Amino acid sequence: MTLVILLLSIMVITFFIAFQKRKNKLLLEKIKQQKEFEDTVAKTSEEIQEQTLKYLGQELHDNIGQLLSLASMQMGMLGVKIGEDIKEPFVETQKIIKESLSEIRTLSKSLNTDVIQNRGFEKSINAEISRLNRLKLITSEFIVIGDIIPFENHKDGIILFRILQEFISNTVKHSRAKTLKISLDSTQNDLLIIKATDDGNGFVLNDVKDSSGLLNMKNRAELTESTFSLLSQPNDGTQLEIHYPITKRKLKVNEL
Incomplete structure (x- = not known):
């Protein structure tokens, strides 16, 4: 009797484990x-x-x-x-x-996507900064730290450029900022760190967390497996920071 109960218990436990795995x-x-x-x-x-x-x-x-x-x-x-x-x-x-x-x-x-792709990420940003300064819309600066490696996945460069365009557009239209700075830093291991900051009037993040512009930037960053953060405080400007995983994305392209 004890043996039967033991066997039934084992069967029930085995069935439960298999059920949970499934x-x-x-x-x-x-x-x-x-x-x-x-x-x-x-x-x-x-x-x-x-x-x-x-x-x-x-x-x-x-x-x-x-x-x-x-x-x-x-x-x-x-x-x-x-x-x-x-x-x-x-x-x-x-x-x-x-x-x-x-x-x-x-x-x-x-x-135009084709023009951006032919220019490359760095030159496209530089052209955008030059246009802002030429039109005197805002005093803009572009800084490159380290050697920027061309994207293995060309679409990633276009997507990240569109995120920066969205930030620039919001800065010019809404922030009343006097200065805008964009930087690319490739000196960190396996990462390209992209930063964009302005000295505008800022905003409360919770007030715009569901805005189409912010969601659009987040979704685009996710497509490139990048980490995305946006910091802002009233009267203290806004900062965008993206960590793009260069090595990870390169390996993924080579796998295809």
């Missing part, structure tokens, strides 16, 4: 499938956004750029017919049109 396996598979689904949705959303930005960049270049080019040509033709009394404002207007055309072309490049 349950845990199914749970892990469900979690994995959910994560894969979320990653697919995030990547699809990112691709749609990139296609939209690329389209806008092309429209700016091809349509508005062409109209400004035509206006500049017509102004040049009219220049020989105007009197001295309006010569100065005419020349100033012609200059404004040419500058506008140049800025439209620069902006269209910053929206």
